[in-house]
Amino acid sequence: MTANHGTRARYVRGKCRCDACRAANTAYQRDRARKYWGVRRALTRGDDLDFLRRQLKARDAVLAASDLPRGEVRGRRDEIARFLELIDDADAYREQLLRVAS
Ligand SMILES: [Zn+2]
Numbered sequence: 001m002t003a004n005h006g007t008r009a010r011y012v013r014g015k016c017r018c019d020a021c022r023a024a025n026t027a028y029q030r031d032r033a034r035k036y037w038g039v040r041r042a043l044t045r046g047d048d049l050d051f052l053r054r055q056l057k058a059r060d061a062v063l064a065a066s067d068l069p070r071g072e073v074r075g076r077r078d079e080i081a082r083f084l085e086l087i088d089d090a091d092a093y094r095e096q097l098l099r100v101a102s
Pocket of ligand 1: 004005006016020021022
């Protein structure tokens with residue numbers, strides 16, 4: 001069965017180069033490029049996440065060894081723990097994204 005004009009199937013399998021089929025193919029490629037760059041951006045953010053994670057853990061170690069009032073140290077370390085959880089969530093989301101995209 002031959003696909004309708006204005007579809008990528010007709011462009012690829014039917015080798016049709018009418019305006020409608022070329023437009024469908026262009027739209028497909030544009031969409032694919034957008035998804036590709038979306039994944040690239042997510043990966044870059046992933047690098048940023050690792051950097052942030054290291055910074056937060058270093059800060060946490062400094063706080064743990066500091067002689068600031070106990071309550072203040074706990075408050076700041078709790079905040080760091082919440083940020084680290086957020087980063088883990090973002091990482092898990094990135095893994096999902098990469099599985100779907102591959
Ligand atoms: Zn066509």
